[in-house]
Amino acid sequence: MTPSTNPLPRIVPAAPPGTPPAGQQNLLAGVGLVIGACISLQFGAAVAVQLFPHLGSWGVTTLRLGLAAVILLVVVRPKVRAWTRRQWTAVVLFGAAMGCMNGSFYAAIERIPLGAAVSIEFLGPLVLAAVLARRLLDGLWVAVALAGMVLLGLDSAWGEPLDPVGVVLALVAGAFWAGYVLTSARVGRLVPGAGGLAVALVVATAVVAPLGAPGAVRAFGDPMLLGMALVTALLASLVPYTLELSALRRVPAPVFSILLSLEPAFAALFGWILLGQESGLLRNLAIVLVIIASAGVTLTGRRAAGQRSSVAPSAVNRKA
Template sequence: MALGASASGQTGAAVGALAFTDLGVPGVVAVRQVVAAVALNAVVRWSPQSLDRRSWLLVVALAAVMGLMNLTVYEAVSRTGLGLAVTVEFLGPLAVAVGTSRRALDAIAAVVAAVGVLVLVAPGPTSDVAGIALALAAAAAWASYILLSRALGARLPGLRGAAAAATVLAVAWALPVLLVVLLARPPWQAVALAAVCGVLSSALPYPADMAALRRLPASTYSTLLSANPVWAFLAGVVLLGERVAVHELVGGALVVVANAAVAALPAHRRGAGPTGADPAASGGDDDGGARA
């Protein structure tokens, strides 16, 4: 279920990329965010009245970070391709895991991941610097999401914090953007692709993740999430017709291995797993940012 949720999320991202031309990145992200809010509210019960002022501040901050993360990573995908963007984005969870650890092995993993990214992007005159910068911004946003969700998870158990943030984001930003997009009368096929993206990247992974977390240790679950870049490369090749160079495979493999090595460590030796989503630390909030 964990691997299936991961594969579904990256497949959804690839399907969403097919609608970039007609809807634009903001339009696709808006559709996906609305679907995410609906999916979360379908499985999570929360009440606005139950949130105090401090919780609302964290919810609003988390919503802003979620929106930034999704926009930047999708913009990066439109420029650099799915596999590269997702792999670079994965530096965010790794940075949090390494930053909360004092083990030498984690520091070595960070160096390996840094080398992997250099090999992956192969800096040169033809590099899409803006695309790489957007992917790095998405990584920073993911790291921020982890820290905020951990703080919010301590106040709101389970996925209630993520559900509240997704709802705020959908109402404050995604719905207005979606209305503007629909008023432009885009092809219905593009809207359908964006909706499928929302289902595959949000609606389906939520229950699968929750079920997997009931059966797997947090460290095992986090290790399995390291497969995200692998699924991203496969989805990019199969659905988007992207070509993968040897250096991208090597660089991506180094990042995946570094993440898996850190994630495989027992949870009690670190502050959290590489997704920063140790259910024991956050009341069950898993990688809601990736999904939402």
């Protein structure tokens, strides 16, 4: 994996060196895989919201990260005994950023609609991308995203108000998303394969456990709740990671990144379908502006149009 200033969420290894250019069939398959990853991630978040009344947002976060960690540890079997102190430091910082990002995001969507939360959270990596690029054009893209936030504020003032605590939590999640970008890139450079991600998930679970353990424990007394938590871990963590890894072997990185910019739209769609969270005109326009800003940063920030690179907010990934 190589570092990237791309503002999007999950850590995904780069395609292997020497991968041939994608043909039309491969390109179409890759597009389908990326869209599938977006759908899986936001569907998993919508399922998680339905667990909040029973386990609390922090309990769901703890279970999701913990179950994903167990599955990935079994599959990857990272050789941690060979890691250096530098590698361990990078992985621990990555896991801490991941845990704080996921915990604050799930706490946000407990209070505000999914589409609005994802749109607000996108500010973190967008601002980071503009700061790292240090170009006026990237600052203008951030201004477009901020215009979307203004529309969200107007929608909240004139229509259904957004919980201010939820908005603050989404902003906090965005800040940690920016930290996730930086730390995931460092892990990508220092730790080969997916071992760094597997151990980082363990660290992330430990970070959120003090707030989430009481709720997470309740799931083990109810097979239905535990099953839904497992579905969340699969849909919101492992399935998107796998689909994106396959997609990177088929599509150019700019196409990949632009498709991931559609996540706020998918979040709003599944919030409406599964949770009954309706979006008005202003809120939909706000989401469109965030998508335009994210795609704009991607299009104007690439060093080479055909370059393939890793994408670090995720969490996925928010999100891992």
